[in-house]
Amino acid sequence: MKLIDRIVGIGVIAGGVPLAVFSRQLDLGNFRMPGPGAWPFLLAIAMALLGGWLVFRPQPTTKVALKGVPRWGRLAIALGTLFGYVLILESLGYLVATTLLLFAQLHWVENRHWATSLFIAVMVAAISFLVFGFWLKVLLPSGILPFRAGV
């Protein structure tokens, strides 16, 4: 905890300085007419002060362990599928992209059998497409499909 606080504190102080510089460039104005940079400038100072507090405050010497051992593999797959979803959503359309996302999450992240994953993915994507696209009229991307929901 102590080490993390120090790292975060130093990072925050280091971030506060360029933020204050950018804010000054936005025009600080004066007390009668504060400019658009005044508020972020004050926040940058507050941030740097809080960073200093985190670095220098007295802390208990007992070690607080982080929760568990990281399992980066599953997390990386999950994040990969999420960012992949952003890339394919408009080109493939909501229905196809969401089916793929759900299948990937269920099968590769949650280790479900491929048939179960496929069944759940298709069903949920189709139902959500009907509810949001046709009932709530949300304009969902059609992508490769010949019809469009939400219109």
Add this chain to the structure above:
Amino acid sequence: MLSIVEPLLNGFAIALTPGNLFAAFLGVVMGTVVGVLPGLGPTASIALLLPVTIGMSPLSGIIMLAGIYYGAMYGGSTTSILVNIPGEAASVVTCIDGYEMAKQGRAGPALGISAFGSFIGGTLGVVAVMLISPILAETALKFGPPEKFALLFFAFTLIGYLAGRSMARGLLMGVLGLLLGVIGTDDIHGVDRFTFGTLYLRDGIGLVPLAMGLFGLGEILYNIEQREKEVSVMKTPKDLLPTRQDWRDSIGPIGRGTLLGLGIGILPGGMPAVSSLISYAVEKRVAKNPERFGKGAIEGVAGPETANNAATAGGFVPLLTLGIPTNSVLALLLAALMLHGVTPGPLLLFKYPDVFWGVIASMYIGNIILLILNLPLIGLFVQILKVPYGILSPLIIMFVLLGAYALNNSVIDVFVTILFGLLGYVIKRYNFEPAPLVLAFVLGPMMETSFRQSLIMSPSGSIAIFFSRPISGTLLVIAILVLFLPLMKQRLKRLFLQPKGEKS
């Protein structure tokens, strides 16, 4: 007092006509259903369902919209408790202990106390709207930018109470939230700030991608990284309703939440999120065992939920009597009223008494419908948690991303939600708290505008304006005390409790 009985009875006669009763029922049902969908809070629900009311009589339309508002508020709390996704800012605080209760198999009591608290806060709020509207409206008029800033600053100082063990960490998250709120076009000078030339950032970061990412997605990513293969993070739900002990623990928070919500809801800037935040801080302060907060304390659900519903009702006072919306949902309701040809303001009571009293009466009815509708639904909602987490979490991810997309039909919103999801994961992994960040993000833009407006209206351009006015001065002094009292207490403790030999 007697003068309001007759018009109120007349209002009930109007609200209880089959058409209006059906409008209230339909509004509450639709609001709850849409509000339960992650990402679709009251603002989105009203925006989505507004077209349904066009073509109805003005009164029926407004009654339905008010019903949608209550329903969506309650629906937002449901997702906060069950899947840690706040539907709107007011439910952010509910996530803290509500979701912890759900993880411990106590989703039923959390949802139950939320429903009862919402009902009590909402109903008593309506009584107050009815009885003290004119007086409250006058008080609200005394609330200029300095007072608004002082109230928001006071709320900000309470953010430290949400932070668990470390106030410094909580305040740091708060300042980060304020900074994120700066992104976009400056309201006063029209200058782009920290937009890096992108069109998307000109409107600022949306609350929904931020809150859903930090809470919902962050939690899921954290669980993906931490969870062993088939171990559920949720215990099997036990009771469906609050126990006697839960009631004993909650009655005080509900009473205090009602008063707080009412008092704050009528003030400009006193939106439901502020009232729930202050209520949480008060409950933690008065609790015998404050260390239970953040670990599934029912008081942390009862107080804020009651307060935000009382504030919701309280917000109708300035809306109906002065035509001033105190938050974005009420601003949308104002637009809806005008769309129906009704202009709220001091003359509403005289020009459209049927609308005024009809809406007031329908608020009672709406709250009763909400309770009747939602108590049996608790069992159904709790069943959701029986779905294995390995199946539930991809579904939550899908709803979060869909909710983000549905806001503006924009893939960038989805991308931003994922980025905040990643930040939410990091925050959780390293024992920081996302709630202060989200609440500060909501308070920030209003705080800045009122701060700058105050300085502009100050005759000498001095910050003395904040201390020379009684309301703002008092609020700021309290805020400063709240901020520094824990530090002073720590110092005094160290000074007096240190063993003699260790003194240097």
